[in-house]
Amino acid sequence: xxxxxxxxxxxxxxxxxxxxxxxxxxxxxxxxxxxxxxxxxxxxxxxxxxxxxxxxxxxxxxxxxxxxxxxxxxxxxxxxxxxxxxxxxxxxxxxxxxxxxxxxxxxxxxxxxxxxxxxxxxxxxxxxxxxxxxxxxxxxxxxxxxxxxxxxxxxxxxxxxxxxxxxxxxxxxxxxxxxxxxxxxxxxxxxxxxxxxxxxxxxxxxxxxxxxxxxxxxxxxxxxxxxxxxxxxxxxxxxxxxxxxxxxxxxxxxxxxxxxxxxxxxxxxxxxx
Numbered sequence: 212x213x214x215x216x217x218x219x220x221x222x223x224x225x226x227x228x229x230x231x232x233x234x235x236x237x238x239x240x241x242x243x244x245x246x247x248x249x250x251x252x253x254x255x256x257x258x259x260x261x262x263x264x265x266x267x268x269x270x271x272x273x274x275x276x277x278x279x280x281x282x283x284x285x286x287x288x289x290x291x292x293x294x295x296x297x298x299x300x301x302x303x304x305x306x307x308x309x310x311x312x313x314x315x316x317x318x319x320x321x322x323x324x325x326x327x328x329x330x331x332x333x334x335x336x337x338x339x340x341x342x343x344x345x346x347x348x349x350x351x352x353x354x355x356x357x358x359x360x361x362x363x364x365x366x367x368x369x370x371x372x373x374x375x376x377x378x379x380x381x382x383x384x385x386x387x388x389x390x391x392x393x394x395x396x397x398x399x400x401x402x403x404x405x406x407x408x409x410x411x412x413x414x415x416x417x418x419x420x421x422x423x424x425x426x427x428x429x430x431x432x433x434x435x436x437x438x439x440x441x442x443x444x445x446x447x448x449x450x451x452x453x454x455x456x457x458x459x460x461x462x463x464x465x466x467x468x469x470x471x472x473x474x475x476x477x478x479x480x481x482x483x484x
Contacts, residue, residue, distance in 0.1 A: 212261050217250040221272060227416040228265030229409060230258055237273025242281040243327060245298040252305045259312055265416045265423065267312075268408060269335065270319040276344065279326025282353075284466045285459055299453075302327070303446045306359055309334040310431070310438045313424050315415065319408040320344045320395070329377075330359030332394055333368060334438075336427065339408050340386050341401045346394075347383040353465065354458030356448045363441045368393050 214222040214230070221235040232254050234241035243251075258264045271277055286294070309316070309331060318332050320340035329346045332338045350356060357365075357378050365374035369392040376382040389395040399407045415423075452458050 212257070212263075214261075215250075215253055215257055217254070219244075219247045220250050220254055222254060224263065225409075225413070225416075227413050228263060228420070229268060229412045229416050230261075230264045230266065231268045231270060231409065232258070233269075234271045234277050237271075237275070239281065240275040240278035240323075241271045241273065241328075242278045244281045245294065245301070248298060248301045248305060252301060252308060255305070255308045255312060259308070259314065264314065265420050266315045266317065266412050268317045268319055268412050270405060270408070271321050273322070275322045276320045276324040277328035278323070279328050279349075282462055282466050282469065284463055295453075299446065299450055302358070303442060306331070306334070306442045307439060310360070310435060310442065313427065315423055315427060317408065317412055319405065320346075321401075321404055323347070325349065327359055330357070330361035330365075333361060333364035334359065338389075338395045339404075339411075340389065340395050340398050341404050342386050342398045343401060344386045344389075344398070345383050346377070346385075346389050347381070348377055349381050351379060351381050352461070354452055354455060354461045356445070356452045358445050358449050360438050360441045360445065362445055363438070365394075 214224050216222070217235075219234070219236050221231075221233040223231040223233070225231075232251070234243075234247070236242060236247065255267075258267050285291070315337075316335040318335040318338040320332070320338060322341065322343070323345045324332070325347050326349065329348050348357075348361070350358075356362075361374075361378060365378060368374075369377070373384075373388075373392050377384060384392065386395065386398045390397060453462075
């Protein structure tokens, strides 16, 4: 079964059983939109059942891992509401897939990560990053709430105080701080970062596929049902927050400011021609 093909995800498979899934929207800093969430879910579902895949590596093309969810002005038309509801369900299903994924997942954070690009890391088995990577969850600034099981996993892994700084205070963490907080295993030089992580994955792929799957299942099973419940509850609360007046007003302001900056950048570019 060959790998699916997408414009916004670059899937590379290797004879060893390593499969790299790269966010491939570098012009918009690998921002997640509805289509990318859906394609990411399809890619994971394929990788979960593909006999040729033993290990999955997430990374980003370009200088960002991902700038997180693409912010757009809310569309209150029936069609717009339906699309927003469908996207949220896709993200919930994606998180469920990460919780249930039977194979080893390595995240290679090659640059800045925001929002869901940070929270899903706690559902990966190993996370590596470059020394210049940064990690931000701007949920409070947008009137959102925690997602990706981070409300449970971040305090458990990072400790309550650091998780509070990240999730509630919106503090940006450096690569070193994420290593110290146990979300990131270790950092590697920007130079040859992709090759370094792929080499580590290749070494691990030499191990028994069955042994890897069995041990991952043993490590995940004690919390699997809890994580699924946390994801369901977070999804309900996030839907409430994203439909709230204060959050909608904040997102509109952010979207308008982004539009203004893009217009100014385009105007400056044209004036130089």
